[in-house]
Amino acid sequence: MIRIAAVGDIHLGTDSPGSFAPCLAGIGDLADVLLIAGDLTQHGSVAEAEVVAGELAGAEIPVIAVLGNHDHHGDQSDQVVKVLAQAGVRTLEGEGMVLRVGDICLGVAGAKGFGGGFAGASGSDFGEPLMKAFVRHSKEVSAALRNALDALECDIRVALTHYSPVPDTLAGERPEIFPFLGSYHLAEAVDGGRAQLALHGHAHGGSEKGRTAGGVPVRNVARPVIGRAFALYEVGTHDACCS
Amino acid sequence: MDDAPRGLRESLKRVAVTLKEAQIPFALGGSYACWARGGPEPVHDVDFMLRETDVPRAVDVLCDAGLRPVDPPEDWLTKVYDGDVLVDLIHHPVGRAVTDEMLARSRDMSVDSVRMPVLDATDWFEMTLLALDERYCDLGRVIPMIRAMREQVDWTQVRRATAESPFAEAALLVATRLQLIPAPAGLSPAGPPFAGPPSAGPPSAGPSSVGLPSSGRGSAGEAVTTPPAGSGAVTGAPESASDSAFGSDSGLATAGQLDVTEPAEYLAGELRERLAEDPRVAELGLEVAVASDAVIVRGEVALETRRTAVDIVLAEIVPDRPIRNQVTVSQQEFPPTVESVS
Structure with missing residues (x-):
């Protein structure tokens, strides 16, 4: 069994040093890894990334993140990733990584994801160049997530995104904006890539629990949704390590 | 019937002026507040909203002004008579205390040519x-x-x-x-x-x-x-307190000053976008409603400074509108609970 701590949308700014680090004190006793589902910063600036790095540097366990739309706002996502890496935070975009926890291998595949909508109410790769670009971006990041999941050699697979793979966890948000909150292509990747758990953020007004069409549990860990510094999930069973 | 409202209005004005002179905070409530805001004219009684602590003093000054106190069995109001006209002094409408906040939300309006605070329409x-x-x-x-x-x-x-x-x-x-x-x-x-099958609707x-x-x-x-005549306070005010649309592309966001005469829902949409785009707030999830008397903002931000920034940013864009900032700061940190997922 692996214990995963997860949160998204911490939205740290240059006004927030010292606000998040205290929440992580003792996290090593509770979890084996901390996954962050995007929107670590408020505007995606380097200065904010430095604040995030400072707040996460003290975590006693590995920290793995994906970026969110806020982290892209400053058009400096490469530098943001670099600053986070210096604090030991691994940022995934269409990539995976494997951690060994005791006898179990945990694989995490991460991608920001994108909007586009859900089956039956989604955008199409058709029409104006901007519309096509929008839908194609959604399909591309979903394909990258699928590839990353497929490439993982591990016992337990977890998909980490910022945007939602399912509408279930958006319940509470206005349905009109669902196409801006997630895409069913992400759920296809989660199911096809045989993930055991999918974590996302982005929808502050949504709800925590959902499931893909393929039955994979989905959790919206946006901080306003979970109402705590992080949510904790146990994945796998105790005897999995003996297999 | 014609005389009754006139008598009621005279009593209404007498009580309001007496309370104002005694500097007792109050708001016109009941069906006369509705009338002041454009509703039908009532024919029964006159209601004022006061904090419970102010009621004894209000009764005193009204008695000094010649009104007759009545001590009713109800515990949520007291009554005074002005001649034949019954005036209710209500401190716990529908079981809820009249608060400073409620009185602060009321707005000075001209009621039959006398200015007095009138209970907020919401x-x-x-x-x-x-x-x-x-x-x-x-x-x-x-x-x-x-x-x-x-x-x-x-x-x-x-x-x-x-x-x-x-x-x-x-x-x-x-x-x-x-x-x-x-x-x-x-x-x-x-x-x-x-939109379901036709038979469902x-x-x-x-x-x-x-x-x-x-x-x-x-x-x-x-x-x-x-x-009502003399008020003028709501004339021309934008209507609809509906939540902002997800977006609007009227292009006004690029102007320094918004056209605040545009319909409320467009203004609400623009303000919402400004709050998302302004680096001091940068919050995409806020809900903005433009009511006739205020701009109302709801939602949640991570820090008190960002909550304050909502006021600052909106005051720059619509300086002449009161802002009702109902944004909360998400500080509640419950202890972690563990869920087994498999």
């Missing part, structure tokens, strides 16, 4: 709808009041505050189906939440109304309230 509907019960649920009285005041009211807040009352829900449903007020977010005013639910929340104006007609 508060007024919360009380009025919560007062409906099994024996007193005549929508024939309520609907004209909704018609008269609808664009002054934050209906989302009224829905939230009255959610537990089936009578309030019924009144709001009727008003929504008549397209007097906006449907709750995401719902069609025509009835069924989503009422015969009148044409395709044009499905999925389009009513803005409270346009086809329903009679949207513009005529305020």
